[in-house]
Amino acid sequence: MTGLQLLGFGQNGWGAWLLVAALMTLAVTATALAIGAVLGALVASARLSGSRTLSFFGHVYTTIFRGVPELLIIYLIYFGGASGLTAIAQSMGYDGFFGMPSFVAGSLAVGIISGAYQAEVFRGAYQAIPKGELEAAAAIGMSRALRFRRIIIPQVLRLAIPGLGNVWQLSLKDSALVSVTGLVELMRASQVAAGSTRQYFMFYIVGGALYLVLTSLSDRVFNGAERKANRSMPSAAIGKV
Amino acid sequence: MDFAFLSSTMVTLIKAVPTSLMLFSLSIFFGGLLALVIVAMRVSGNPFLAGFAKGYIFVFRGSPLLIQMFLIFYGLGQFGVIRYSFLWPFLREPVVCAVLSLALCTAGYTAEIFRGGIRAVSPKEIEAARSVGMSGFLLVRRIIAPIAFRHALPAYSTEIVLMMKSTALASLVTVWEVTGVAQRLISQTYRTMEVFLCAALIYLVLNFVILQALNLLEYSLSRHRGAIPPALKA
Numbered sequence: 181m182t183g184l185q186l187l188g189f190g191q192n193g194w195g196a197w198l199l200v201a202a203l204m205t206l207a208v209t210a211t212a213l214a215i216g217a218v219l220g221a222l223v224a225s226a227r228l229s230g231s232r233t234l235s236f237f238g239h240v241y242t243t244i245f246r247g248v249p250e251l252l253i254i255y256l257i258y259f260g261g262a263s264g265l266t267a268i269a270q271s272m273g274y275d276g277f278f279g280m281p282s283f284v285a286g287s288l289a290v291g292i293i294s295g296a297y298q299a300e301v302f303r304g305a306y307q308a309i310p311k312g313e314l315e316a317a318a319a320i321g322m323s324r325a326l327r328f329r330r331i332i333i334p335q336v337l338r339l340a341i342p343g344l345g346n347v348w349q350l351s352l353k354d355s356a357l358v359s360v361t362g363l364v365e366l367m368r369a370s371q372v373a374a375g376s377t378r379q380y381f382m383f384y385i386v387g388g389a390l391y392l393v394l395t396s397l398s399d400r401v402f403n404g405a406e407r408k409a410n411r412s413m414p415s416a417a418i419g420k421v
Numbered sequence: 422m423d424f425a426f427l428s429s430t431m432v433t434l435i436k437a438v439p440t441s442l443m444l445f446s447l448s449i450f451f452g453g454l455l456a457l458v459i460v461a462m463r464v465s466g467n468p469f470l471a472g473f474a475k476g477y478i479f480v481f482r483g484s485p486l487l488i489q490m491f492l493i494f495y496g497l498g499q500f501g502v503i504r505y506s507f508l509w510p511f512l513r514e515p516v517v518c519a520v521l522s523l524a525l526c527t528a529g530y531t532a533e534i535f536r537g538g539i540r541a542v543s544p545k546e547i548e549a550a551r552s553v554g555m556s557g558f559l560l561v562r563r564i565i566a567p568i569a570f571r572h573a574l575p576a577y578s579t580e581i582v583l584m585m586k587s588t589a590l591a592s593l594v595t596v597w598e599v600t601g602v603a604q605r606l607i608s609q610t611y612r613t614m615e616v617f618l619c620a621a622l623i624y625l626v627l628n629f630v631i632l633q634a635l636n637l638l639e640y641s642l643s644r645h646r647g648a649i650p651p652a653l654k655a
Contacts, residue, residue, distance in 0.1 A: 247582070247628045248621045249589030252600050260613040356485035360593070367488055374495065381496035388484040388492065395483040 186377055187386060194373040194383070201369030202390050208287050208355045208365055213298075213348060215291025220298025227303055238299065245296035250289075250354050257289040258282065258361045286358030286365075294351045301343030305336045338409040345402030349395055356391070366390055423615070430606060430619045434599055438623060441598040444516070444588040448523035449581060455524060456531035463536055474532065481529030487590055490522040494594045519591035523584065530580050538573025539565065571642045578635040582628050589624075599623055 189195040227238035245253065261280035269278045309332065317327045359368035370387030374380040463474035481489070497503050497512055511517045542565050550564045592601025603620035607613050640648055 244621065244625065247586075247625045249586040249600055249624060251589045251592070252603065252617065252620055252624070255600075255604055255607060256613060256617040259607050259611070260617065263611060263613055353485040356487045357590075359487070367485065370488065371491070374491075379499070381492065381499050384488055384492035384496050388480075388488045391484040391488065392480065396479075 186373075186379060186382070194369075194377070197373065198366070198369055198386065198390060201364055201366045202394065204364060204369075205352070205355050205366040205391075205394065208283065208290065208358055208363070209348065209352045211283075211287035212290035212294055212351050212355065213344075215288060216294030216298045216347070216351070219292060219295030220302055223295060223299035224302035224306065227299065228306060242296045242299055245293050250293055251357050251360065253293055254286065254289040254357055254360060257292070258285040261285050261288075282358070282361035282363035286355070286361055286363050290351050290354045290358065293354060294347050297347045297350060298344065301340050301347060302336060304343065305339035306332065308339050309335045341402060341406045341409055345399070345406075348398055348402065352391070352394060352398065366394075426610075426612065427615055427619065430616055433606065434602055434616075434619050434623055437597060437599045437602040438627070440596065441585075441588050441627070444519055444523065444591050444596065444598060445585050447520045448527060448588070449584055451520065451524035452527035452531055452584070455528035456535055459528055459532040460535040460539070463532060464539060478529045478532055481526050482533070486522065486526045486587055487593065489526055490519065490590055490594055493522045493525075494518040515591070515594045515596045519588075519594055519596050523587060523591070526587070527580065527584050530583075531577065534573050534576045534580055535569065537576065538569035538571075541572040542568045567642075571639075574635070574639050574642065578632060578639070581631060581635065585628055585631060586624065 185193060187193060187195050187198075223238045223241050226234040227242075229235060258280060261284075262278065265278040265280060266276075269276070313331055313335075314327065317331045322330065355365060356367040358365060359371065362368065364372070366387055370383045374383035377383070459474045459477055462470040463478070465471060493512075494515065497518075503509060503512060512521075546564055546568065547560065550560050555563065588598055589600035591598055592604060595601075597605075599620055603616050606616045610616065640650055
């Protein structure tokens with residue numbers, strides 16, 4: 181059978197299988213980025229809170245999840261989650277083994293890692309807001325909540341876009357490691373296709389090329405978002421941030 | 422807490438540390454050399470060489486390391502040309518494949534970091550060097566390389582820590598380094614948390630030591646510019 185047939189969409193083709201898997205990779209990464217955004221915002225606010233204890237815990241979180249291999253964290257969530265669930269089920273009177281769905285475990289693990297990186301992105305973005313603007317908002321009598329909603333959030337989101345783009349690329353590549361839990365995303369799909377056809381080289385090249393498509397497309401999306409978010413800023417200021 | 426189990430786990434895992442460190446140092450060394458070649462091509466001014474370097478950086482930074490590693494480990498053996506060549510006794514070894522893919526991958530990232538360092542060299546310093554008659558290799562060795570390396574070091578430290586973490590992937594091509602051994606212990610004992618904590622501690626300590634060493638290096642390279650010693654900075 182020729183390579184083209186194997187990659188096609190026919191009966192023996194793996195084309196559709198790989199494309200669906202690429203969508204799964206996107207789904208895992210997007211879920212992970214959303215989980216990471218919540219965790220990252222919490223950790224960033226802990227580190228900016230001024231409280232020593234909170235700041236210490238924020239620091240510990242970023243140090244651990246940026247200093248331990250991603251693979252190890254995925255194993256922890258996948259296997260640890262399974263034993264945790266089983267223990268909870270047993271305490272409620274159910275027997276047997278309860279596994280964690282690999283999609284949940286995978287996006288949670290990648291999300292926790294991306295949270296550590298996103299915390300730093302949000303922290304940097306917050307610190308880039310000119311102090312004068314916060315003082316001006318306080319001076320005209322805006323409450324803390326209003327200041328947060330009207331002044332801080334819009335600017336943090338705008339300033340964080342380039343950093344979030346980097347975290348997205350990182351998470352996209354980390355999501356390949358979720359393949360160890362058996363979730364059929366692009367990496368695992370390439371492995372399965374390579375193993376069943378014995379065309380290892382071709383399928384890993386094609387899998388890698390699909391990853392390149394995903395990374396370069398998302399680069400464009402983030403560049404577009406950055407341009408759009410900065411459209412009301414004078415161009416000199418864009419150069420500065 | 423079961424201290425007997427924790428200490429036996431720790432001992433088993435520490436026995437795997439030399440393998441991790443070997444993967445790490447070999448891939449940083451070869452990756453660094455390759456990055457120098459690629460960055461030289463990238464800034465050479467020759468459109469073909471620069472185009473090749475751009476393509477290399479795009480491919481190795483844009484795809485996951487795991488797929489690159491599998492491509493080398495499983496993909497290369499498919500070709501008779503390679504299986505019957507003198508290279509096969511090396512490429513058959515998981516360790517060689519792991520180091521090869523780690524080095525190829527980090528070279529892409531490192532080349533970009535070095536390029537950033539080179540761009541930070543002030544054109545005036547290069548002009549001054551040229552005006553006293555330096556050119557070619559002497560200019561690179563005495564002026565560009567030292568300044569560029571100093572500028573690139575903070576970003577390069579981050580990349581080095583990322584590489585220490587990336588060595589964990591070698592466990593997936595059957596190299597028994599710390600993560601591989603930890604995974605084996607987890608599947609044998611189902612005591613995820615304890616094994617995980619021990620392995621995480623090992624990586625945190627390794628990364629801490631590496632970062633301290635790099636901070637010292639950074640300080641010693643910029644001491645003449647009035648830098649603050651790392652011990653006082655934190």
